[in-house]
Amino acid sequence: MDLRDVDLMEDTWSTRVPHDTFALLRREAPVFWHDLEGEKAPGFWAVTRHADVRTVSRDTATYSSEAMGTFIADPTPEGLALMRMTLLNMDPPRHNRYRRLVNRGFTPRMIRMLQDQIEARARSIVDAVCEKGEIDLVAEVSAEMPAQVICDMLGVPGEDRGQIVEWTNTMVGFDDPYWRNTPEAGELAAAQIYAYCDTLVEQRRTDPRDDILSVLVHAEVDGERLTHDELDMFFVVLAVAGNETTRNLITHSVQALVEHPGARDELLADPDLWDTAVEECLRWGASIHNFRRTATCDTVLNGQQIKAGDKVVVYYLSANFDEDVFEDPFAFDVRRDPNDHVTFGGGGEHYCLGANLARVEIKAMVRELFTRLPDIEVVGEPLRMRSDFINGTNRMDVRFTPQPASAS
Numbered sequence: 207m208d209l210r211d212v213d214l215m216e217d218t219w220s221t222r223v224p225h226d227t228f229a230l231l232r233r234e235a236p237v238f239w240h241d242l243e244g245e246k247a248p249g250f251w252a253v254t255r256h257a258d259v260r261t262v263s264r265d266t267a268t269y270s271s272e273a274m275g276t277f278i279a280d281p282t283p284e285g286l287a288l289m290r291m292t293l294l295n296m297d298p299p300r301h302n303r304y305r306r307l308v309n310r311g312f313t314p315r316m317i318r319m320l321q322d323q324i325e326a327r328a329r330s331i332v333d334a335v336c337e338k339g340e341i342d343l344v345a346e347v348s349a350e351m352p353a354q355v356i357c358d359m360l361g362v363p364g365e366d367r368g369q370i371v372e373w374t375n376t377m378v379g380f381d382d383p384y385w386r387n388t389p390e391a392g393e394l395a396a397a398q399i400y401a402y403c404d405t406l407v408e409q410r411r412t413d414p415r416d417d418i419l420s421v422l423v424h425a426e427v428d429g430e431r432l433t434h435d436e437l438d439m440f441f442v443v444l445a446v447a448g449n450e451t452t453r454n455l456i457t458h459s460v461q462a463l464v465e466h467p468g469a470r471d472e473l474l475a476d477p478d479l480w481d482t483a484v485e486e487c488l489r490w491g492a493s494i495h496n497f498r499r500t501a502t503c504d505t506v507l508n509g510q511q512i513k514a515g516d517k518v519v520v521y522y523l524s525a526n527f528d529e530d531v532f533e534d535p536f537a538f539d540v541r542r543d544p545n546d547h548v549t550f551g552g553g554g555e556h557y558c559l560g561a562n563l564a565r566v567e568i569k570a571m572v573r574e575l576f577t578r579l580p581d582i583e584v585v586g587e588p589l590r591m592r593s594d595f596i597n598g599t600n601r602m603d604v605r606f607t608p609q610p611a612s613a614s
């Protein structure tokens with residue numbers, strides 16, 4: 207293949223991660239102009255090397271998240287106004303004021319406090335499936351952990367959890383035939399989730415609880431309470447970011463360990479390796495392909511002239527396999543240390559708020575699964591999501607020798 211064949215849009219991802227394309231780009235055109243037609247025209251700069259992904263992510267003055275949002279397609283003016291109410295699509299200094307509000311819910315101390323609860327959830331999720339022998343891992347395991355955890359943190363009662371997950375799937379998956387959705391269905395789901403959030407907000411105003419929503423409802427930015435729209439957007443971003451990404455990473459971690467039986471055996475023999483193994487799973491299976499920035503001025507990136515207003519898109523999976531940073535990047539090595547992957551972003555202001563939480567969830571879930579069901583194997587081909595934004599798997603059937611549920 208040569209540079210004329212490069213296509214990083216939806217269909218490319220529905221069967222695989224195009225590692226060959228990324229290797230070519232890193233080697234020959236690390237800041238590559240990717241032409242696009244139609245509503246995504248004229249195109250964007252695809253940034254594929256680790257060092258450049260870091261530069262773009264950290265230099266928020268040159269590469270703005272707020273100017274036109276963080277997705278490849280340009281938003282409508284109304285869409286942009288809504289998006290700018292979320293952390294992802296704010297630039298400093300406004301970003302820092304809002305980020306401080308939610309940081310409190312996600313400090314390492316808070317996450318350590320949640321750890322026992324998360325491990326207990328992992329046990330009960332495996333208990334619910336361990337006698338079956340064959341399941342769709344995505345629906346019955348991977349989706350359960352993040353949905354339970356984030357809904358609890360947001361104060362969503364257990365009986366509404368399924369509904370929240372369905373709405374967020376619809377909002378994110380409208381590009382994907384598996385969900386049989388349309389953009390209109392996505393918008394409807396968004397409206398429904400906002401209405402749901404409004405009801406919860408009203409309850410928390412009069413009856414604050416020990417959840418993030420209560421903190422946000424009573425928080426002030428520059429002496430003012432958050433507006434309804436701002437609260438809705440916080441809620442949706444946390445619900446979406448907390449669910450989709452972690453779910454897909456759990457699935458990809460299981461797949462990677464099944465496909466690398468040597469690594470699985472090493473882990474089963476030495477459980478102390480789980481911390482480095484989780485980092486390697488994160489590097490290998492990054493569940494967001496990219497985020498976009500907009501250049502605020504003429505600039506030069508790795509020798510390439512970029513004009514004010516150009517779209518600049520960073521590719522995390524490519525950076526995670528950059529030969530200049532990772533020794534033997536295509537070896538799945540559960541002992542890899544250091545492991546400077548950019549799965550949670552290239553650093554700086556927008557570094558993933560939920561990184562520590564996601565690490566705890568992935569480790570607890572995948573460890574419980576392999577410890578209790580050590581001969582787990584994938585049946586058939588996992589069904590990947592058709593999306594140029596989420597690196598996702600919609601369905602992955604797995605088989606294992608049935609085991610009794612735990613006494614707890």
Ligand code: HEM
Nearest residue numbers: 293294447448451452455497549550551556558559560564
């Ligand atoms: C494995 C799971 C996850 C992955 C791969 C992931 C990935 C990312 C990435 C790449 C960014 C950087 C965005 C940018 O630079 O523009 C980000 C930001 C963010 N993530 Fe995550 N994330 C994960 C889990 C979570 C969880 C569990 C939560 C919340 C509960 C969360 C909440 C957020 C938020 C709110 C931001 C925006 C932060 C800001 O702009 O200040 N993420 N995430």
